[in-house]
Amino acid sequence: MSRTVLIVDDAIFMRTMIADILKGAGFEVVGEASSGVEAIQLYRDLKPDLVTMDIVMPDMGGIDAVKAIVGEDPDAKILMCSAMGQQGLVVEAIQAGARDFVVKPFQPSRVLEAVQRLLG
Amino acid sequence: MSQQEKYAGLFAAEAREHLAEMSRALVALESEPNNRDSLDAIFRSVHTIKGMAAAMGYEVATHLAHNIESVLDELRLEKRTVDSAVVDILLQSSDQLEEVVVATVEGREPPDPAAMVEQLVLWRISEGAAAPTAPAGETSAADKPARKKVADSKPAASRRPERSAARSDSRVRVDIRRLDALMNLIGELAIVRGQLRALAAETGMEAMQDAVERAGGLIGEMQVQVVESRMVPVWQIFDRFPRVVRDAARTLGKEIEFDVAGKNLELDRTLLDAISDPLVHLLRNAVDHGIESPEKRKQAGKPPTGHIALSARREKSRVIVEVRDDGRGIDRNKVIAKARDAGILERDAEPSAQELFRIMARPGFSTAAKITELSGRGVGMDVVHNAIRGLGGAVELVTEIGVGTTFRMELPLTLAILRALVVKVNGQVYAVPATFTRESFEVHESEVQEVHGREWVDWHDHLLPLTRLQKMFAADSGNGSNGSNGSAEDTVHVVALEFGGSRLAVSVDGYVGEEEIVVKAFNMPLGAVPVCSGATVRPDGRPALVLDVGSL
Numbered sequence: 001m002s003r004t005v006l007i008v009d010d011a012i013f014m015r016t017m018i019a020d021i022l023k024g025a026g027f028e029v030v031g032e033a034s035s036g037v038e039a040i041q042l043y044r045d046l047k048p049d050l051v052t053m054d055i056v057m058p059d060m061g062g063i064d065a066v067k068a069i070v071g072e073d074p075d076a077k078i079l080m081c082s083a084m085g086q087q088g089l090v091v092e093a094i095q096a097g098a099r100d101f102v103v104k105p106f107q108p109s110r111v112l113e114a115v116q117r118l119l120g
Numbered sequence: 121m122s123q124q125e126k127y128a129g130l131f132a133a134e135a136r137e138h139l140a141e142m143s144r145a146l147v148a149l150e151s152e153p154n155n156r157d158s159l160d161a162i163f164r165s166v167h168t169i170k171g172m173a174a175a176m177g178y179e180v181a182t183h184l185a186h187n188i189e190s191v192l193d194e195l196r197l198e199k200r201t202v203d204s205a206v207v208d209i210l211l212q213s214s215d216q217l218e219e220v221v222v223a224t225v226e227g228r229e230p231p232d233p234a235a236m237v238e239q240l241v242l243w244r245i246s247e248g249a250a251a252p253t254a255p256a257g258e259t260s261a262a263d264k265p266a267r268k269k270v271a272d273s274k275p276a277a278s279r280r281p282e283r284s285a286a287r288s289d290s291r292v293r294v295d296i297r298r299l300d301a302l303m304n305l306i307g308e309l310a311i312v313r314g315q316l317r318a319l320a321a322e323t324g325m326e327a328m329q330d331a332v333e334r335a336g337g338l339i340g341e342m343q344v345q346v347v348e349s350r351m352v353p354v355w356q357i358f359d360r361f362p363r364v365v366r367d368a369a370r371t372l373g374k375e376i377e378f379d380v381a382g383k384n385l386e387l388d389r390t391l392l393d394a395i396s397d398p399l400v401h402l403l404r405n406a407v408d409h410g411i412e413s414p415e416k417r418k419q420a421g422k423p424p425t426g427h428i429a430l431s432a433r434r435e436k437s438r439v440i441v442e443v444r445d446d447g448r449g450i451d452r453n454k455v456i457a458k459a460r461d462a463g464i465l466e467r468d469a470e471p472s473a474q475e476l477f478r479i480m481a482r483p484g485f486s487t488a489a490k491i492t493e494l495s496g497r498g499v500g501m502d503v504v505h506n507a508i509r510g511l512g513g514a515v516e517l518v519t520e521i522g523v524g525t526t527f528r529m530e531l532p533l534t535l536a537i538l539r540a541l542v543v544k545v546n547g548q549v550y551a552v553p554a555t556f557t558r559e560s561f562e563v564h565e566s567e568v569q570e571v572h573g574r575e576w577v578d579w580h581d582h583l584l585p586l587t588r589l590q591k592m593f594a595a596d597s598g599n600g601s602n603g604s605n606g607s608a609e610d611t612v613h614v615v616a617l618e619f620g621g622s623r624l625a626v627s628v629d630g631y632v633g634e635e636e637i638v639v640k641a642f643n644m645p646l647g648a649v650p651v652c653s654g655a656t657v658r659p660d661g662r663p664a665l666v667l668d669v670g671s672l
Contacts, residue, residue: 010164012293013130013172020123056167083171105174 003119004030006046008039008062009054009081014104018052018081021108022115036060040068043076049119051078053098055089063093070097077118081106131172132225133293138165139218140359146211147362153202162210163192169217173224181220184233187240188213194244209243211363212236296389299350306343313339343636351386354432357396358383364400365428368407375414375425376407382432387439391531394511395441398504402443402527403428405501410447410525420522422446438555439531446524450517455479472622477517477527481505509668512553514619530555541615542632542664545589549664550628551637556669558616558623560631565610577625579616584625586614589667619669637664 005027009015012034019029031046033039037060043051051069055062062080069076080093080101090101100114142165149158170185188210194200216236223230313336320329358380369376411417411426418424427446432439459465459479471479481501508515513531532555540551541560559579568586569576575586613628 011134011168011172013127013134014175016130017127017175056164058161058164083167083174104171105177 002026002028003050004028004046004048005115006031006033006039006042006048006051008033008036008051008057008065010034010057011054014054014081017106018111021106021111022052024108025112025115027115036062036065036068039065040072043069044072047073049077050115051076052081053078053093055080055082055093063089063096066093066096066098079114079118127176128225129295130293131176131178132221135169135172135221135225137356138169139214139221140356141165142214143363144359146207146214147366149202150204150207150211150366153207159192159195159202163189163196166192166214166217169221173221178221178224180230180233181217181224184213184217184220184237187237188217191240191243206243209239213240294349296350299346300390302346303343303350306339306346309339310343340636347388350388350390352389352392353384353386354392355383357392357399358430358432361399361403361430365403365407368404369411372408373413374407374411376411377425377427379427379429380431381429385432385434385439387432387531388533391511391533394507395529395531398507398529399430399441399443401501401504403430406443406445406447406525406527410445412448416448420448434533439533441529441531442526444524444526449521449523449525450480450519451521452476452519473516473518473528474514474619474622476519477501477515478505480517481515512555512666512668514669540635540637540666542635542637543589543613543615543628544630544632545628546593547629548593549632550589550667551635551664552615552617552626552667553669554634556617556619558618560613560615563612563614565612568612577612577614579614579623579625582623584616584623586625586627588627590627590629617669637666 005022007015007018007022007029009018009032015032015034019032023029027050030048031042033042035057039051039053039062040060053062053066066078066080069078074097076097078098080090080098081104082090082093082101083104093101099118102111102114142162145158145161145165149155149162152158166185166189170182170189173181173185191206191210191213195202195206200206213233213236216231216233220230220233313332316332317329317336320332361380362378365376365378368374406428411428412420412422414424417426429444430442431444432441434440455476456465456471459471464479465471481504505515508529508531511531513529515530516528517525518528519525532553539554541554541557542549542551544550561579563577567577569578569583571583575588576583577586578584613630614625615628616623616625
């Protein structure tokens with residue numbers, strides 16, 4: 001059975017791009033959220049194997065969403081997707097419970113490598 | 121479509137939304153420098169554009185966005201305070217970012233943002249992080265709560281609910297040309313339906329006729345679906361306008377408050393794009409010629425700050441968009457006098473609100489003492505008039521000296537289909553947009569009255585001026601017929617029309633019926649047929665001209 005992924009990003013553009021990379025590698029994208037609030041709800045509903053999480057979003061950013069999701073499910077595997085220049089926030093996200101990060105612009109190989117490592 | 125093209129399309133559409141949002145939030149920030157929500161919204165927009173541009177490999181846009189973001193970061197972290205200097209830099213850089221993004225998306229060489237980037241960097245190193253200048257002793261005390269506030273600050277609570285709601289159901293972005301293509305196909309289908317219906321009737325087979333009717337119903341439903349999918353909320357362009365008004369007001373030294381109402385009203389995408397430039401023109405015009413200088417306003421006993429309001433609302437099957445100002449108004453008598461001198465208006469005629477606009481919109485007609493660079497009145501109004509007419513709409517002008525001016529545009533909901541009364545004139549078929557038709561009726565030739573050299577017909581106790589289309593089209597085609605052809609008997613077929621507040625009547629040879637017509641093209645060469653604004657193809661496959669009621 002293919003592994004399931006929830007993609008969280010406020011830009012449709014980014015969600016499409018990440019989804020294409022992951023689908024191309026055989027993952028099943030089960031949901032997309034455009035804010036932290038939506039991400040928490042969809043995580044509960046879908047219980048995906050993996051979450052890709054943007055940091056800057058309206059209606060609750062990625063770091064608060066990581067805190068909330070990991071608070072409910074300590075085993076949640078969350079990959080932060082940050083733009084350059086946000087090193088401080090990435091560190092904060094890792095402290096909050098995110099497992100790894102990739103920096104935009106994505107290289108598909110780098111994204112897949114991080115995902116595969118996370119899912120073991 | 122290649123993967124790269126798909127991403128480029130997504131990028132273009134989404135970047136544009138973010139640029140509009142940024143522009144709106146910047147103007148809000150300027151009037152309320154402490155508004156955290158505005159600052160956050162600007163930051164998110166720039167940040168998102170930066171991320172997307174980086175992913176596309178658009179280096180110039182990424183670089184510029186990154187430098188704008190760095191300035192915003194200092195403001196967000198409250199290292200510096202928002203003042204008009206930084207808002208100016210942000211406004212200029214957002215303009216440049218827009219230019220860069222648009223050029224890049226269109227495959228052109230983007231302008232070099234080096235000078236802008238230098239300004240952004242200079243701002244950051246000038247006066248440095250010393251900014252919230254408090255006496256040395258208080259700095260640390262004042263600094264701490266400020267930082268804490270940043271850390272605690274909760275994300276803005278659903279600042280734009282309609283957007284987050286839209287995101288939670290699944291949507292796709294579609295190129296408008298696909299919808300146009302679909303609409304055209306449905307138009308062709310409707311033509312085939314007409315042919316099928318005729319053929320089925322010939323066979324006399326009831327089952328076949330039923331099936332054709334059902335197919336016809338389904339085509340109609342399809343049409344409704346496509347038309348609805350073309351609708352977008354007007355904020356997609358209205359959000360740019362606060363900036364337009366602000367910039368014009370600054371250039372001209374006016375103080376202006378600008379209100380927008382009805383932002384969530386939905387309009388056909390093509391229609392919305394088409395009214396964007398005319399609206400910009402009307403708004404600039406209101407700032408330039410409408411609103412007086414603060415001193416003049418005070419002298420006139422008005423508050424020094426002028427007021428401009430833009431509103432959109434739906435009235436039945438029409439959309440009304442208004443630009444209203446509380447400025448000096450236009451001297452009606454001056455316009456009328458000038459029009460009479462120029463021979464545009466008859467000596468004793470009193471123009472309606474709509475005619476007034478048409479007079480003012482004539483190329484070269486100007487009552488303004490001087491024509492400013494920003495909006496030379498006359499030339500631009502001509503463009504507004506043609507644009508709105510081309511859309512099958514109307515503009516009228518209501519003005520009162522010292523009180524203000526209102527430009528009122530009446531538009532159809534969509535350009536894709538038009539409900540129309542189809543009539544026959546001199547053997548040709550014409551479509552009259554149903555938006556403007558009130559009633560069709562017949563009178564005897566003897567009931568047509570002649571007063572002041574014009575013909576009039578009585579309609580529910582109102583006398584309507586009557587225009588004989590037979591005469592008008594005969595004159596246009598140059599065959600000099602005097603209009604007595606067509607219906608030989610003494611019955612006059614009349615259509616009562618209402619357009620922008622004025623009522624009139626036209627005579628035709630006969631009625632074909634009311635039809636939903638698919639508008640195939642509205643880009644007729646201007647002036648080709650003076651009283652027609654477009655063409656359509658009817659269910660029988662034959663073309664018909666769309667009558668431009670506004671020009672009658």
